Amino acid sequence: MLYTLYEAGYHASTPFRFAALAARQFWSSPLNPAAETEAGRRLFAVSDLVTNLTRRYGKPAWGIDKVAIDGQEVRVRPTEVWSSPWARLTHFARDRADLRRAGRRELEPAVLIVAPLSGHYATLLRGTVEAFLQDHEVFITDWSNARDVPMMEGRFDFHDYIDHVREMLRALGPRPHVVAVCQPGPPVLAAAALMSEDGEESRPASMTFMGSPIDARLSPTVTNRLAEERPFAWFESNMIYTVPGPYPGMGRRVYPGFVQLASFMSMNLDKHQEAHLRYLQQLMDGDGDSAEKHLEFYDEYLSVLDLTEEFYLQTVDVVFQRYLLPKGELYHRGRHVRPDRISDIGLLTVEGENDDISGIGQTQAAHDLCSSIPAELKEDYVQPHVGHYGVFNGKRFREEIYPRVRAFIRRTDQAFDMGDVAA
Structure with missing residues (x-):
């Protein structure tokens, strides 16, 4: 109503x-x-x-048609390379001739940026994409607005999200890098754990988690306390509504x-x-x-999208109330998710000193969960003087955080190329 x-x-x-x-x-x-x-x-x-x-406010345009690389203007063209009713995988393809003029002749690392599905469009990460375009082949998850997906397309839940991440990584080819911004942390870690256990060729070479609620029990924020204090039934009764006409998803139950x-x-x-x-x-x-x-x-x-009822409620339940991943109790399609079995994927965690969405420690928790990753392939960084948004956007992100992520990606690539870690 x-x-x-x-x-x-x-x-x-x-x-x-x-x-x-x-x-x-x-x-x-x-x-x-x-x-x-x-x-x-x-x-x-x-x-x-x-x-x-x-x-x-409708979905904003990406507005990324060029990027400066080593003083050379390089043209950029967003291209859809994979899709489902629930998401599009967008590749920001850089012009090869422009790259050669900029002195970039070798193939640069492929990076999948997993945008949050938490109310805003993926374009919120425009600044993140622009930074990574300087040194990488950039792909990003562009999630659909649930109100625009017809009922005949079925459901989309937390486990479908994990499957989508796996399919997108496969579309990138062998050993891409993945960057999870905020909400995607738990499902991305789950996807990486499953792919690692299966020895998939397209399992990530590195995973970077930025302001992610890997373990939401630590340094609880206002958001965390709300999820803890309210019973699950409260979220079902007060946060879920039916999409009206004339939207294509009319009749779908969503978190608007x-x-x-x-x-x-x-x-x-x-x-x-x-x-x-x-x-x-x-x-x-x-x-x-x-x-x-x-x-x-x-x-x-102010540009926002709707989430399906099942995805929103499962996220509240799995991530913010029962903490299944950090407690070692998360199962996906009947399989136990075991981050402790990851041994050949680099791990970088990034947090903001003043983050009021994902408190300090929530993202760092990934290091304890991924206990089999060698110490030389792990790194943690806390950025002073930034809140949640500043972890992935803004001046301090461009000048202080991104260079660390870039260096970590290079370091993990070199480690695998030199055979320092079994692949």
Whole structure:
């Protein structure tokens, strides 16, 4: 019922939204002699803010058509190389001629970035992709919005997620590298453990976990405490709603993106209010550059997708309530998941000092679970002065975290090439 009411509210506000849009266009028109007056700028600012607060935010474009490599501009073309109803595997193919001009003639490591399926689109990792493109063949999981998947396509749950990760790694060929950002940590570790035990040729050469809840019992955050304090039935009753028409997934039970967004924003409501008030003042002051940065952030932040009922509830149960992976009790399709049997995959964990989503220690827990990986193929890093978002995006990620990840990937490749570790 809530989903239907949400849609009804959006459509009911259409006249108000169109009025605000018309006012914004009027007060920003160069033909309006009053546009540059103080009153004109104020009216434009208010109408612009109202328009942005009431509009629908669709999936953002990647907007990655080039990357600078050693001072040389290299063209980039996103290409779909594998797909299912639930995800697309996107390869950011770099132009080979441009790479040669940049002095890159050898094949560079393939990296699968596993984007979180936790409410936002994979484009939230745009900055992550741009950084890795400097030195790698980059692939990323682009998850589907559950409301857009017809009921005839069936279910998608936690175990389907593990299977998808395995299939995508296979699509990359022998010994790719995998980077799990936040939520994917447990299923990616499970996939790697199963592939390692099976001796699959496409098992990862290294796995990097960034701000991931490998063991959510450690340094619990507000998010962790909510999952612990509420009974499982509460999540079933209060977080799951039915997709209304005319969406292709009409009738599917989902955890709506707008519910997730409301939860995220409520955690830092004061900061979001202050940000919008600053944006209003920036528009009135004519500070276009600062206002543009605000829009870039919120265009991404406010774009959300729905999760299937089964995936969301299983994640709550498996990762945040019963902690099956760190307790050694996770089974996948009847098989016991054994990270302790991984011996030839490098392991890097990255955490943020001020992460309020995945507390310090939750990602580091992977080292204890992967007890058979040699010490020379393990590394842990805690980035000072960053929160959750800063672990995979922003200036400190580009200048301090990414170089460490790049060096680790190179080091594991060299170790396997030289035969230091049995492959």
